[in-house]
Amino acid sequence: MKVRLIDLYVAFLKIGGLTFGGGYAMLPMLQREVIDKHGWATIEEVLDIYAICQCTPGIIAVNTATMIGYRKRGIVGAIVATLGEITPSVVIITILASVLTRVQDFAVIQRAFGGIRIAVCALIVQSVLTLSKKSITNTGTVLLFLASVALTLIAGLSPIAVVVLAIVAGLIIGKVKERRAA
Amino acid sequence: MIYLELFWEFFKIGLFSIGGGLATLPFLYKLAETHPHWLTAAQIGDMVAISESTPGPIGINMATFAGYQAAGYPGGLIATLGEVAPSVIIIIIIARFLSNFDKNPKVENAFYALRPVVVGLITFAGLKLLQIVVYGEGVLNGRAMIAFAILVVGVLKFKKVHPLVWIGLGAVGGIFLNLGG
Structure with a gap:
């Protein structure tokens, strides 16, 4: 049976909207939507797609969406799945960014972000160490x-x-x- | 035409950032250097924090954020579409013509060098941000350095704790201890 475009869009909308972080963080949601619920791929296929998507440019989560979309409904499917994956980010971040621009001059916000930037530096140290071990x-x-x-x-x-x-x-x-x- | 330029700049980021997550970070730093009216290097730290604390792939969140900073509501969408366009094109080509792409020895060879280099690029971006944090106003900020040391130890010791917790701690510390300088 032909996979409906709306199903592709909604599945990846959910994956994008319920995954925090990137890369491997999306695997549990991907498994639920793509493997368990719709049966669009087996776990082996998903892991193969992952391997390919890690050695191509771009965001791994987007690459995975494009690949699964393409396999199910060709070029249109690839585009629809990708748009689903990025929709939550675009909506949520645009809202947050517009709120932040309005409040960024308050002293308390500036102080908070002064501390947040330090935490981000520490998180980058962690990422670098984790990535170093493998590469x-x-x-x-x-x-x-x-x-x-x-x-x-x-x-x-x-x-x-x-x-x-x-x-x-x-x-x-x-x-x-x-x-x-x- | 700012939208066209924005699309092109993020198209390049999408094309050259390999490895996901924070891999787009060094490119955003370069963008802050070449287009200072779009975004500043300090804002990139805020973008990482917000992108880690909200759903969605970090690279996409940062593209939307940077695009919004540069050109408002349409900017966020256009930057994001620019960043994903190369992936969509490349993945379709691979899916259609190159079934064993990841097992090709040339690809494996390229990745042998690419992996450590990508870690190096993220290190570069991290050091740039650290410089802004501890040396932002041309003087060493002792409180920020101590806070950074404590947070690094915490992050490395409690690996299972979600990044959101550390970002929250940073925010609280920033408000009460005025860490940012």
């Missing part, structure tokens, strides 16, 4: 990590240039390894 595993990756910090912080290179350089470096390292193995 910085040997001398080569340590050097790549240090190089990217130095290039952005000291040399002032744009993150786009650093990402492009990383892709080139990764391909060259891969070639060198192949030659050595051969």
Whole structure:
């Protein structure tokens, strides 16, 4: 049976609206809506889609929505599922941002955000450490990590240039390894 | 035309930010440098806090927030659509033509270098924010440094505690101890 576009939209609207954070945080909601409720994919398929979506540019949650939407209803499905996924963010954040702009000059709000920014720094430290464990595993990756910090912080290179350089470096390292193995 | 420029800037962010979550952060910092009338570096910290405390993917929340700051109600929507447009195009291409994309050795090789570099980029963004927090007015803010040290220890020790709790603690501390300077 053909999946209805409205069902795709509503399913991803719920996933977007009930997931805090990104990436793996959406997995429980994804499982409930996509696997248990609608049977649009099996858990293995979802994990495969996840693997693909982590090595493509963009937000993982959006990539997953696009992929499942595409598999069910082609290009239109991909767009509809993506719009569902981003609708809650756009609505909630727009409201909050407009409220915040109105109250941001109050001293109490400025003080609160002074403290919040410190908490955000601490949360970034945690994210960096968690990500490091999976990605910085040997001398080569340590050097790549240090190089990217130095290039952005000291040399002032744009993150786009650093990402492009990383892709080139990764391909060259891969070639060198192949030659050595051969 | 500001909306077109906004769409294009976030299209680039969507195209080059790999790894999700905070991966868009370094690009937003660059945007604050090149377009200071759109958003300031200090506001990015507020955006992270709000994006972590509300539903939805963090990257999308930050795009909506930054777009709103830059160009009001339409700005939030346009920045968000700009950020997701490259993913939609790329995923459709992969779904259609490249079924074993994630198992391609070239992709694996690129990601070997990309993963640590993305961590480096997030570190860069974190250090920029930390600089604003503890050295914002050209003098070292001792209270902010102590609060940061305490929060880091707390966050690392109690890993299961939701980010919202730390953001709430930061807000309360900020109000009563005037941490922001």
